[in-house]
Amino acid sequence: DSGVTQTPKHLITATGQRVTLRCSPRSGDLSVYWYQQSLDQGLQFLIQYYNGEERAKGNILERFSAQQFPDLHSELNLSSLELGDSALYFCASSVSPAGGANTGELFFGEGSRLTVL
């Protein structure tokens, strides 16, 4: 158990709909990251928050948005869903927001599997 909790574990929805994925980081971790893993793809970095502020942005679509709340949990909002958005969405957390050797390890949740029909 990594200590990172993601809900829901599975979600099936239709094209055009909007969903919200939720993540609670490990106790004490201030930094939250969102990754997308599509079929046969690696983990694509979407966005990072640190203590409520956006820290880094990756290839996140404009239809997607995220935020980190004062209690440090984070939500990833996916709207106008398309078939290609079907993927595993992982949340990870870490103590430090810094990169390089200061990054340490990221602790990953079990993921939320989104299926768009």
Added chain:
Amino acid sequence: DQQVKQNSPSLSVQEGRISILNCDYTNSMFDYFLWYKKYPAEGPTFLISISSIKDKNEDGRFTVFLNKSAKHLSLHIVPSQPGDSAVYFCAASAENQGGKLIFGQGTELSVKP
């Protein structure tokens, strides 16, 4: 632009032998490298890391080698065990790019008894 590449999608090894997983990167600003292991229906878990100031880091059966001039790193597992069967992701980080990790596509390792 795939900054971290794992060119072998799969690898099959006999139990007790050495498993060698390879990873190449293009961004010379990367200064920290990690390997993650992922079982089905679970999130990735950290395995081992190496800073760019080193060329080798060892932890039990796992050793990571870094060749900065070739922008290449490898993970050696000796001896391989059936429980090592999983998808292995190589990841890299740069100090000037926030805390995000850039991952490769993964290599599925199968260790046969």
